[in-house]
Amino acid sequence: MTAREAYVALRERWWILLAAGIVAAVAAYAYVKAPWVEPRWRSSVLMQATGRLDYGNFLALEKELRPLAEQVLQLDIMHDVDQTLHTDLPVERMLERTRAEPVVDSDQIRIDFEDSDPTRAEQVSLAIADVYTLQHNAAEQGKLREERVILSTLNRPNQAVLIWPQTHIIVPAAGLLGVLVAGLVVLALVYFDDTIRSAADVQRYLELPLVASIPRFRIAALNAPHEPQRRSQTEMEVPTTAASTRP
Secondary structure (H helix, E strand, C coil): CCHHHHHHHHHHCHHHHHHHHHHHHHHHHHHHCCCCCCCEEEEEEEEEEEECCCCCCHHHHHHHHHHHHHCCCCHHHHHHHHHHHCCCCCHHHHHHCEEEEEEHHHCEEEEEEEECCHHHHHHHHHHHHHHHHHHHHHHHCCCCHHHCEEEEECCCCCCCEEEECCHHHHHHHHHHHHHHHHHHHHHHHHHHCCCCCCHHHHHHHHCCCEEECCCCCEEECCCCCCCCCCCCEEECCCCCCEECCCC
16 A cells, blocks of 8 residues: 555545544543542642752752652651641552652752642641641751751742643543544555456556546436336446456
């Protein structure tokens, strides 16, 4: 199958592609709006680290910040947050929904918390940062000043962002995927279809030279006297090609 034949096949069956795309998009929209699909909102808070940090060495700085980020993920901290906010969430689930990563280029630690309620996500993320900051800074007071690493929660917006489901991305992607799958199915059916439809098909499939072709024509039929309601003419299809046989 050549590229032109594939283009013609898809153009002639454009309605199939359109229908498949619409069906896939509608199905995706119905899925994301289904009651059993739980939305996920993410709220992020930044903590600034100051003190004993090697600003001249990227690897050394990451080595300093990563242990601090990992210390955020503790059940004790989640328990203190729950006692403060009374979220009624199991501390294990709160820990699963929390992420802490170092932002090395700005000497910061980012805390992400995901929840089905955007307001609760904002409250919990900020509470985690505050609880950990207080605990860490209290533990640093027993060290020498030049060895301390002090954390402070940055006063920045932590508005929750919807990360799942993103309808404006899922629905168009599903529609495009439906069109693609339908196009592949159409091309496969055309590729495996060996029906002779044109003179080119005669030479391709039979490998015989074309001698002549018989055009389509109409045969007039007389109206029967006892059937006045029937059509006076009937269109009859006649084979349009003929091929010679090799000696």
